[in-house]
Amino acid sequence: MLPFNKCPVCGGEITVKRVEKIIKGGNHTATVAINAEVCLHCGERLYSKETIEIFEQIRAKLENNQVNDFREAGKSYLVQTS
Ligand SMILES: [Zn+2]
Numbered sequence: 001m002l003p004f005n006k007c008p009v010c011g012g013e014i015t016v017k018r019v020e021k022i023i024k025g026g027n028h029t030a031t032v033a034i035n036a037e038v039c040l041h042c043g044e045r046l047y048s049k050e051t052i053e054i055f056e057q058i059r060a061k062l063e064n065n066q067v068n069d070f071r072e073a074g075k076s077y078l079v080q081t082s
Pocket of ligand 1: 007042043
């Protein structure tokens with residue numbers, strides 16, 4: 001099931017963790033809670049092909065304002081710094 005046995009960055013051990021990924025599309029931002037493989041050594045997150053497809057679908061919905069089935073969770077802010 002795991003697409004990776006070892007971390008491709010550092011060779012560390014991989015475990016499955018519930019993580020939050022921020023997805024941006026158009027002016028919208030969504031926080032997606034999803035299972036990902038995470039390196040125990042360097043913290044690198046490895047997403048499966050299926051997970052990346054889910055991210056792309058969510059990004060497309062955000063870009064097209066198809067946000068009716070997403071639950072609102074606070075506002076998002078953009079902070080510009082030099
Ligand atoms: Zn690693």
